[in-house]
Structure formats: structure tokens, C-alpha cells
Amino acid sequence: xxWISQLQMRAQMLFGRGRASRHLDDELQFHIDRQIxxxxxxxxxxxxxxxxxxxxxxxxxxxxxxxxxTWSWRWAESLVRDFRYGFRALRRxxxxxxxxxxxxxxxxxxxxxxxxxxxxxxxxxxxxxEPDQLVTLFEGDSRHRGFHNYLPVDAGSFFQWQSAxxxxxxxxxxxxxxxxxxxxxxxxxxxxxxxxxxxxxFFSILGVTPHLGRGFTDEDDRPNAQATVILTNAxxxxxxxxxxxxxxxxIWLDAKPFTVIGVLPQxxxxxxxxxxxxxxxxxxxxxxxxxFLLTTFSxxxxxxxxxxxxxxxLPMLVDQLGALQKRIQLSHAEGSVHDGAQGRxxxxxxxxxxxxxxxxxxxxxxxxxxxxxxNVAGLLVARSAARSKELAIRSALGGGKFRLLRERLVxxxxxxxxxxxxxMFLAWAALQWLVHARxxxxxxxxxxxxxxxxxxxxxxxxxxxxxxxxxxxxxAGGKNVLSALHDSSRAHSxxxxxxxxxxxxxxxxxxxxxxxxxxxNLLLKSYQRLRSSDxxxxxxxxxxxxxxxxxxxxxxxxxxxxxxxxxxxxxxxIPGVQAAGLVSTPPGEGWNGDQLMSVVEHPPLQQRDWPDIxxxxxxxxxxxxxxxxxxxxRVFTSGERLERANVVLISQLAAKALFQxxxxxxxxxxxxxGDTSYEVVxxxxxxxxxxxxPALPTLYWPIYGNNYSFATIVVRASSHAEALALPVQKxxxxxxxxxxxxxxxxxxxxxxxxxxDSQFDSMLVLGFAVIALLLAAAGxxxxxxxxxxxxxxxxxxxxxxxxxxxxxxxxxxxxxxxxALYGLVLGLVGSIAAVRFIRSMLxxxxxxxxxxxxxxxxxxxxxxxxACILPAWRASxxxxxxxxxxx
Amino acid sequence: xxxxxxxxxxxLDLLILKTLLPDAMHGWAIAKRIQxxxxxxxxxxxxxxxxxxxxxxxxxxxxxxxxxxxxxxQAKFYALTAAGRKQLESETANxxxxxxxxxxxxxxx
Numbered sequence: 001x002x003w004i005s006q007l008q009m010r011a012q013m014l015f016g017r018g019r020a021s022r023h024l025d026d027e028l029q030f031h032i033d034r035q036i037x038x039x040x041x042x043x044x045x046x047x048x049x050x051x052x053x054x055x056x057x058x059x060x061x062x063x064x065x066x067x068x069x070t071w072s073w074r075w076a077e078s079l080v081r082d083f084r085y086g087f088r089a090l091r092r093x094x095x096x097x098x099x100x101x102x103x104x105x106x107x108x109x110x111x112x113x114x115x116x117x118x119x120x121x122x123x124x125x126x127x128x129x130e131p132d133q134l135v136t137l138f139e140g141d142s143r144h145r146g147f148h149n150y151l152p153v154d155a156g157s158f159f160q161w162q163s164a165x166x167x168x169x170x171x172x173x174x175x176x177x178x179x180x181x182x183x184x185x186x187x188x189x190x191x192x193x194x195x196x197x198x199x200x201x202f203f204s205i206l207g208v209t210p211h212l213g214r215g216f217t218d219e220d221d222r223p224n225a226q227a228t229v230i231l232t233n234a235x236x237x238x239x240x241x242x243x244x245x246x247x248x249x250x251i252w253l254d255a256k257p258f259t260v261i262g263v264l265p266q267x268x269x270x271x272x273x274x275x276x277x278x279x280x281x282x283x284x285x286x287x288x289x290x291x292f293l294l295t296t297f298s299x300x301x302x303x304x305x306x307x308x309x310x311x312x313x314l315p316m317l318v319d320q321l322g323a324l325q326k327r328i329q330l331s332h333a334e335g336s337v338h339d340g341a342q343g344r345x346x347x348x349x350x351x352x353x354x355x356x357x358x359x360x361x362x363x364x365x366x367x368x369x370x371x372x373x374x375n376v377a378g379l380l381v382a383r384s385a386a387r388s389k390e391l392a393i394r395s396a397l398g399g400g401k402f403r404l405l406r407e408r409l410v411x412x413x414x415x416x417x418x419x420x421x422x423x424m425f426l427a428w429a430a431l432q433w434l435v436h437a438r439x440x441x442x443x444x445x446x447x448x449x450x451x452x453x454x455x456x457x458x459x460x461x462x463x464x465x466x467x468x469x470x471x472x473x474x475x476a477g478g479k480n481v482l483s484a485l486h487d488s489s490r491a492h493s494x495x496x497x498x499x500x501x502x503x504x505x506x507x508x509x510x511x512x513x514x515x516x517x518x519x520x521n522l523l524l525k526s527y528q529r530l531r532s533s534d535x536x537x538x539x540x541x542x543x544x545x546x547x548x549x550x551x552x553x554x555x556x557x558x559x560x561x562x563x564x565x566x567x568x569x570x571x572x573x574i575p576g577v578q579a580a581g582l583v584s585t586p587p588g589e590g591w592n593g594d595q596l597m598s599v600v601e602h603p604p605l606q607q608r609d610w611p612d613i614x615x616x617x618x619x620x621x622x623x624x625x626x627x628x629x630x631x632x633x634r635v636f637t638s639g640e641r642l643e644r645a646n647v648v649l650i651s652q653l654a655a656k657a658l659f660q661x662x663x664x665x666x667x668x669x670x671x672x673x674g675d676t677s678y679e680v681v682x683x684x685x686x687x688x689x690x691x692x693x694p695a696l697p698t699l700y701w702p703i704y705g706n707n708y709s710f711a712t713i714v715v716r717a718s719s720h721a722e723a724l725a726l727p728v729q730k731x732x733x734x735x736x737x738x739x740x741x742x743x744x745x746x747x748x749x750x751x752x753x754x755x756x757d758s759q760f761d762s763m764l765v766l767g768f769a770v771i772a773l774l775l776a777a778a779g780x781x782x783x784x785x786x787x788x789x790x791x792x793x794x795x796x797x798x799x800x801x802x803x804x805x806x807x808x809x810x811x812x813x814x815x816x817x818x819x820a821l822y823g824l825v826l827g828l829v830g831s832i833a834a835v836r837f838i839r840s841m842l843x844x845x846x847x848x849x850x851x852x853x854x855x856x857x858x859x860x861x862x863x864x865x866x867a868c869i870l871p872a873w874r875a876s877x878x879x880x881x882x883x884x885x886x887x
Numbered sequence: 888x889x890x891x892x893x894x895x896x897x898x899l900d901l902l903i904l905k906t907l908l909p910d911a912m913h914g915w916a917i918a919k920r921i922q923x924x925x926x927x928x929x930x931x932x933x934x935x936x937x938x939x940x941x942x943x944x945x946x947x948x949x950x951x952x953x954x955x956x957x958x959x960x961q962a963k964f965y966a967l968t969a970a971g972r973k974q975l976e977s978e979t980a981n982x983x984x985x986x987x988x989x990x991x992x993x994x995x996x
Contacts, residue, residue: 002970005947013945023953024941027914027963030956031933034915037958058934066934070942 013072024067032057078403082410090414096383097415100376104419106771107372108460109426110365112449115456116431118358120447126347127267127446129207130307135314136272136349137161137171137304139325140340150273150342150349153304155289156297157328157338161304164324169317171306172199173285176276181550183252184738188239192548192742195253195281196270197288203230205307206270213247213262220261221284223291228284229258233266235280255550255738258283271350271442272303278440297328298336298672305346318343334607334672336596350442357761360838364519364768367512369460372419374505375775377468380412381502382786384472405473412469413461420461438760440753471501499790502783506819507826509779513772514827514860515834520769521852522835523762526842530755533844535587536687536695537626539747543721544586545728546743548710561641561704563735564711568619570731571713578718581622582703582711584615587687588751589712589743597699599658600668600677607672611657613650614689614696617703617711623649623684625714633665633682636702645705648678651686654697669699691751692758692843712743721746761841773863776823780867784816788875795875796883809876816868824860828853899931899939900948901982904967904975907949911966913956914940940965948974 013020032053039049057063068074090097125131138150139157155173162171176196184190200221209215211233220228229251231240240246250257264282271277285302286294293301308314321341329339344352384391391404428449435444547567554560564582571580585592596610620636622628631652640647648669655664668677678701686695703711715724729741745753752759788795795808803811835847845852906912906920917940918931943949948971956962967975 002947002968005950005968005970006945009945009947023963026961028933028937030913030960030962031915031937033960034958056933058932063934063937067937067941070938070945072945 010072014076017071017073017077020071021068024064028057028060028063079410082407083414085407086411086414089411093383096379097418100379100415101418101422103372103375103775104416104464105422105426107365107369108416108420108423108457108464109430110423110768111369111460112423112427112453112457113430113434114358114362114365116427116449116453117434117447118362119452121354121441121443122351122358124446126350127269128346131347132345133308134206134346135169135306135308135317135343136346137306137318137321138342139300139338140322140342141338142340150344151338152274152300153302154297154300154337155294155302157325158302158304160324160328161321161341165306165317165320167309168312168320169306169308170201170205171304172202172205173302174198174202174270174305175285175289175302176270176272176274176279178283178288179548180253180281181255181548181738181740182239182281183255185252190738190740191239192546192740193235193280194278195283196276196279197283197285199285202282202305205305208264208268210262211265212244213260215262216284221286223286225284225287227256227258227287228261229253230262230264230282231260232264232280232282233268236263253281253283254548255552269443269445272346273349273352274303277442277445297332298334300336300338306343314343314345336608336612336672353757354442356838356840357757360519360841361761361764363834363837364516364765367516368768368772369464371509371512371772371775373464373467374471374509375779376412376415376464377471378502378505378779378782380408380415380468380472381505382782384408385786405469408472409465409469412472413465416461416465416468419464420457424457438756440756471505474501499783499787502786503819506776506779506783507823509772509776510820510823510860510864511826511830513769513776514824514856515831516765516769516772517856517859518827518831518835518852519838520762520766521855522838522842522845522847522849523758523765525849525852526845527755527758527762529844530692530758531752533688533691535691535747535751536685537587537628539588539751541717541719541721542586542626542747543715543717543724543728544589544743544745544747544750545713545715545725545732545741546710547713547732547739547741549739551709554709557642557705557707560709564619564704564708567713567732567735568621570735571715571728572621574724574727574731576717576724576727578716579621579625580713580715581625582617582619583622583626583700583714584617584703584708584711585689586626586712586714586747586750587689588691588747588754589689591689594696596672597658597669600670610672611654611697613654613657614698616698616700617706617708618649618700619703622700622703622714625716627716628687629685631683631685632663633680635682640702641704643705645702646676646678647681647702649682649684649700650680651684651695651698653686653695654699655683657697691754758841758843773859777863777867780816780820780864781871783819784812784868784871787815788812788871791875792878792883795878796880799878799880800884805876808878809872812872812875813865813868816872817864820860820864820868824857827860828857831856897978898982899935900943901975901978902929902931903936903939903943904948904971904978907965907967908972908975911952911964913962913964915962917965943971947971 035053035056036049039052040046044052054060126134128134137153139153140149141151153173158171158173165171174196175198176194178195178197179192180195182191182193198216200216200218203210203215210230213230215230216228219225231246236242236246246260246263249260251260252258269277270279289301293299306317308317318341321343325341326339329337391399394404395401431447431449435447438444549560549563554563568580568582571577591614593615594612595615596607597613598605598607598610618636620638623630623635630649633649635649636647650658650664650669658664658669659667664680664683667680669680670677684700687698688695689698713728715721715728717724725744729744732739732741743750795812798811799805799808831853832848839847902921903917906917906924912920914936918933918936921929921931940949944951944965948968949965950968951963951965953961954964956964
């Protein structure tokens, strides 16, 4: 059976090739010896016989090669040989090899890391059952009152939505911005945790089964049911050590008893565009929400998640809900009822704010990879130019073009593979850092390196190898073999062809670098603007701490007010405290409450036309503590509290919105929620509620009264406000040992947290731009140095004919700067086209900012000049006689 | 014979297989036998013999074994395989058909 013997032969050729080679030599030697013997038998002398036999035998080496060429696995043998030669060649020039590997590793590593993030965050589906059927629904408003049109939903509208779409979708309410004080028990400290209210069918809609215990039933989701809570896995592990006996136990939230009925699985994460990935507890919404909140149409405290049933489409559902919401708005006269509906898939909702930055970063890493590839290609071209004589000889001896091309490809493949391995390691390290540094980012838990990423790595390595190898091969040509063999390099013109290619590569490199630099500069400028955005108050040396009194223990307002007054008096007595005050929410720390207000003295308006004002509670000492300027009128007195707390201070924007130009002092305001009228006693300056958003009209009423059970302690020190954190917490603990203090941070830190995205993005792109700039500079230097070596004779002749050193310097410098200039122009044109894509990431910065472009031009020219100066200087220092002697 | 071309290569394979039909022999002996049997007309060059032998071995028509030769030295002896025998038959038939056709044309003129 032929195939058996064929298989045997193939195995033998694969594993016993060396032995077969020796046997072939023996076989041929045997033949020669027999021929010699025959010749001797015919009468020749020993020497004659030998020479005659060898003559008839012919070229033994050629015969051996021809015989070997019939063996199988020939392609493998030559491939292995190519790898061996390539490795040897690289080992001879370790500097070149290492720098090329490192450059490729940077490019590949950045791409792998970003691809992993991109795929995990944007592309991988959510970890729920049939996640493409899950959508998050919002309300919209045609009067577009906000910064985006995905607005939270009110419960009144939700119940109408739910009944109207009964067969088409399953809906549930969720309110992911609640929190609870978890009481101290068995040695653990009290803590404040973020929590969410949800409907009983919330978890079943998502398809989540609890890891322990059970989910909510309709029984639990009633106002007078027994209080139940479901813990997240992380909270259960951290606080209760993963104790399975937690089911059925009672824990105290806000000083009220709750029975733990379940623990969620570890893989469960719920992310929305309003946050949610820090949630620790879940409680039933109808049990926890105040009754008016469940029937109102004008207070929007919820998001709606829905599962589309068999074949329903999201746009149709949104249209139906939009029409329904419009009808609701027309039939309800109270203000702030929205008139539309919006929806998007749950995945889109979770990653909405990351799409553009990730796309921009992906573009940046692609640029870096291209630059790296081009740099390596340039280096390889230089090397092959140096070996042109060797290649010419091999061509003349019969080396096939493909054979030589394959060697180049193998060399660049080895460099790319080495760079790929190192890059994979760099990417892994970068991802570990990212997961730690940005744990706040939605879907950060989904980032894993898996098989698809590995396949992507292989593909990128192949791309890198092919592109640099092909560029080199294209430059080699094969023409001018004869002239390459000439000893004298004076007639050598093959170099200029290669240099043109390298110059082209350089122009592209510089162009890409310019694009990156422009992007980085814009993002950096945007970040600086954000960081120094005027909050309305000085933000240095201010510490904020938050407390939240459980209403179960502090039932009466009078108890709450007594606690706060006691607290602030003791805080003011701490040494080092310049001033202290209480406020419901400090500047820059979020939206936290707004109402429609109208002026009593003015003619009545439709409620929907009342201006929307931010509401803040403050104590009389707050304005001094935060240095909020009082523009007219007076601050509250200490007597204006509890029943006598119907006074307000309004911000300048509020004064303009409510009163236009007339004097607001002494007038009265009424809110949408009640009949109490508040007297305006003063006007203060504006502050921002978010560092990136413009200031909105704000009013302040006394925190001592007006139903405030929570407060932020604002403490100003002359310096090092952080040092006051511990004394203040001690004061709180002395008043109530079971009260957790949370959100302890300086005002600067709080604002920093809200702009961490901008900082992160700008730093990353800046890093890439710096890498790109260094690579481009190295490329410029390399090409120019090579050029100078090539033109040594020419420069010698010029000097001998009378050229001054300065002239030579300028000549070479101009030669080096020309590709840089072309690249600069190309890059600027490219940037103008590209920057409009990052417009949404910029804050108060125009995409086509002339200052930024001028900056980039300057940076690039200076760097290019630096890179070119050394070779140019060396050229000008040439001794003409030496230069003329050089071959 | 000059440089091997396609036709000659195929013919050489046929000759080698036929020579190996009676018993196994080494490369030198094969060349000598072909020379002998053709009446000193065909002289196989080493440059074509050994590549042909190794090719036939790779394809499984013949198999090789190292054994002691008539002079006492170790040599590589080739022998026909069963598949090789069948291949010989079909090659012979081919050659007969081909040479008959050529003869027809050549003897006509």
C-alpha cells in the first residue's frame, strides 16, 4: 500500500533528515568508489582513476542539492533555514533588533489593550438572559430643558405605560440613586451604602436568579409588607464574610429592620447612564418609596427597564409610549410633566458616555501602530540598503526574487512576533492598571483578555510583519544588480531610490504624529478649562462630610434640627476650623433636587411655565464657610427655623429668571409642591452644580426645618483641610455612635472626581502623542544620518570646491526638514478633518482652535530641528580630504 | 543522454522500475545494468539517476534498505514495492502505446 510507505517516508524525512543527509553522502561516495575501482581495473593509476571518476561524476554538491530537492518537507526545511539566518542576522545587530522589537511592542500593546476594552465594554452583550431584548426607557421633553434628552420617569406615567403595553413588553421600575445607613452590628462600623429600589419583577425581567435565597415577589412589593432586602454579592462578601446563614437574618437600614431574603450572583452588575455599578442593596420600590412618589406625574425618580416580547421593536414601542405621554401631559395641568418618551438598548445606555472617547482612543492607537510599523519598515529598508551588495551577489548567483523576499518577510515576522509577545505583556499590565484606576467606569468588570483578543494579536502581528516586509521588498527591486556590484560607491545610485521610500514613510509618520498632537492638545486644553472652571466659590481648603439621619430614630423635625445645631456648634469649636456650615449639597456635587417656583406677587402663570429652580438647604453659617458672596439683602437668622423657616436666599440667575430686573427682596415665592410662601430676604452669587455644566438658578432655604434629615458639613480651614476629617468624625460619633459619615473629601477632590473622564482621556492621548513624536523624531534622525553617510563624497567635493561649513549645515538641515514640513502640512489637513469627531469630548474648546494648531506646528518644528541638527552638524564638520577618500 | 527533460525523466523511471523487477540492487548496479541491457546505448548519468531514485522512493514505488554489498561495504539497496510493480505495468503499457504511435508516423514518411 503506497500511502503507508509514503507516510513512512514523510515521517522519516521530518524526523530523520540529518541521518538521511549522511546516508545520501555515503551513497554518492559508494558510487564514486565503485567508479574508481572500475577505472583502476581498466588500467589507470590511482590518481588518474580518481580524477576520471570525479570528472564523470560531476559537481557533487549540485548533485546532492538536486537529489535533496526531491525530498518532501522541502518548504519546511527552507523556512527553518530562513528563521535561523534571520535570527543570526538580528543577533549581529542587537541594538537595531531590540529597538525595533520595542517600537513594535508599543504599537501592538496599545492596540491590544484598547481593542480588549473596546470589545469588552462596547461589543460584549450584557450578562443577562437574552440581553438584546432588554431596553431602558426614559421620558423626553420637546421643550428640551436639559443637557440630554434621556430624562428619568415618574411613577404615574410608568403605571399607565405598563398597562398600555401589557402584551408587548414587560416593564419594571428601578431607582438606582438611593442610599441607606447600614447600622453597626456585631462589631462592624455603621456605613452608608448606595442602593436601588426596584419592582418585584425587576430581576425576573433581567433573567437573574439569586445566588442564595430568593428574589422579590409581589407580596414583598406592597407598602405594608414586611421589609425585605436583597444584598449584592460584593456587599455580602465584604461585610458578612460570605456567610450563607445571612438569609433570614435582620439587618438595620436607616434604623429600621429589614429581612435579608437573597444574595445576588457575583456576575450581576447593573449599569445605566445614571450610574449604578456601585449599588450594594436592593429593596422593593412600593415598600420604600413614599406614597406620593408612586402616584405623582411631576416628580421623576425612576428609570424604567423593559424586556421586549416576541419580535417587538424598540422604535415602535417608543412611539407608542411617546404618544401616550403626550396625552398624559395634556391631561395634567401641573408643571414639569414631560411630553415624550425615549428609549435605548440597555447596553447602549450603559456605555453611552464612553462611545466617543473609546472611538477616539482607538483611532489614536491605530495611528501609533501605523507609525511603529513605518518606523520598523524604515529601519529594515536602511538595513537592506546596507546589504545591497550581498543581495546583488545572491541574485547574480541565481537567487530567486521570491526567495529573497521571503527572507525579508521572515525577518520582519520575527521582529513583529517579538514585539507582539512583549506588547501582549504590556497590554495585560496596562489593563490591570486600568481596572484599578478607573473602577468607576461602567462595564469595567467585563474587561478580560480572551481567545478573540489572542486572535486579534496574531492578526496584528501578521499585519505588521507583512506591511513592513512588503515595503522593504518593494524597495529592493532587483534592478541594477550590476551597478550594485561595483566596488566604487561613487557610481552607486541605488541608495537614492531607497531614500525616497524612507522619505515617503517619514512624511506619513510626521502627518500621523501631527494629528495625534492636535488631538492631545485639544483634549488637554479642554481638561484645563474644566479643571479651572469657575465654580462660583473658591475651592481650596474646604472639606465636606455627609451625614444622613435615619428617620426611624429621628422621627420629629425638632429632633433632626436639634442634632444638626448641636453638631455644627461642636464642629465650629474644633481648633483649626476657620468656618463651618451645613448645606444639603455643596457646589459641584450633583443635581440633587429642583422645583418649579412662581412669584406670589406676579400675575399667575401656567404651572408648566414656572422656572425650574435648584433647591438647597443651608444654615446661616454656610455662606460664610463656602465664601459665597452676599450681593444684597441678608442671610437667615438663627431664629428662622422649623415653623418659621419660610425665608429664602436666591442666586443671581434665579433673581433674573423670577424677577427679571425688579428688586426681589421682600417678595414671596411659592413652589409647585405646596401652598407655603417663602419670603426672599437676600441675593447671593451663582455656583455650579457640576464642573462641566453651566450654573442654574438656585435658591437656599433654611436647613433647620423644611424636612431636611440629611446634610453636608462644610468646613473651611486656613490650610490642609483634610486634617480636620478625623476630628469632625469624632464629633459625629460622640453625638450618635451609629451614624456613618460618608463622602469625606475636599471640594477640590469632589470636583476632580466629576471630571476624571476628561483627565483620563487627555492623559492617554497625550501619552500616545508623545510616543508618536519620539518615534517620528527617531525616524527623522535615522534617515538624515543615513543620507549624510551616503552623500559623504558629495559633501567632500562641495567643500573642496569652496562651500562653507555653514552652507553645508543649512543644506543638510533643509534636506532633513523637508519631509518634516510636508508631513506637517499633511497632518494639519488631516487634523482639520479629524477633530470634528471629538467635538463631544471638548469643553469650552473649539475644535479648530488656532492657538492649538500654532502650538503643534511649533512643537513639531522644534522636535524636527532637534532630530536633524546632529547629523547636519556632523556633516558640516567633515574633513573634505577624508570625505573624498571614503569609499 | 543529455540533460533530463520531462519525457526522458518519465522514461528513466520506467527503466529503473524494470531493472529492479528481478531483484534489489544499489544505484551503481542499476546504472551498470541499464547500460548492459541496452547494449551500451543508454548511459545513465549520475546527475539524473540519483534524483530519480530518491523521487521514486519518496513516492513509494521503491523502498530502500542499507545492506552489505558484494564488495563488503554498506550500500543502499532499492527494491520494488507492490505498488511499484503495478506502476511498472501501467508505465510499460503507456510506453508501448506511445512508441507504437510514434513508429506509425515515423515509418510512414
